[in-house]
Amino acid sequence: MTGGDHRGTGGASGPGGRWLSLVLFIAFTLGGGTLIGAVTAPGPWYEALEKPFFNPPNWVFGPVWAVLYVMVAIAGWRTWLRGYRGLPMQLWFLQLAANFIWSPAFFGMQLPGLALLVIVVMGALTFLFIQLTWKPDRTSALLMLPYMAWVTFAGLINLAIWWMN
Template sequence: MPRPIPLIAFILLVVGGGLLIGSQTLPGPWYAELQKPVFNPPNWLFGPVWTLLYLLIAIAGWQCWRYIRSSLAMRLWWLQLALNFIWSPVFFGMQSIGCALIIVLLLLLAVAAFIMAAWRPHRPAALLFLPYLAWVAFAALLNGSLFLLNP
């Protein structure tokens, strides 16, 4: 049976990091005043969705670390995490919808590339990223819509 310390470390890094960044970049009056598309979800939905996704991201990263540590998939896992963690400070902190759109599109590519890179060597990690891919695609659509609605 594997030791739980590395898994706990991945969970603390990803879930803890995501929650910390989220708590420092809460939507404020600026975001409330933006014109939003009709499909914009309620604000309360983002926290639970991201918490679940961060847990899946952490488990996938831990699995890659255990089974395919020196792989392209592991490098892509780190890349997507960095892009994920910088999106909120750019969007909410800098209030830069355009720069955030570029970041979320790069994140979408990184998540898709991770899935492709992990598919053969460790399919469970790739499968854990499928809900993340769907959500990031939706986030990119939402970010793009906000960009177009708020010139």
């Protein structure tokens, strides 16, 4: 199922199932991102790196990612309700997997070059998701636009750190 309206084929039956599935999407996305962020928190290695002038203070990242993860979760949930086997849903899961890989690559393995590759893939997958959901579910596409903007900004920071160090 890659196009058309497949509302209701995602497996959530009835209003209770819909809301439970939303809670699960948010818990998985926000919880996963929070856990990975806590396990791979910036440490002395990151603090010692040269950073670009446009790098925000560290305290900005947590709140921004929390809001974005909720928006990403809602977009994924809406897409899942439309047809969980479709290409947009696969792209959503792949971009989230790339997102969850980025912190271990950058902070855990201390490989900004590898992390840059991961964030480029994440951005491409997110762009494709937005493109494929624009007509059938504009709300999901719009929910992903701030995420796409932040991923692009984070990619620029990643590129600058890789270049400067």
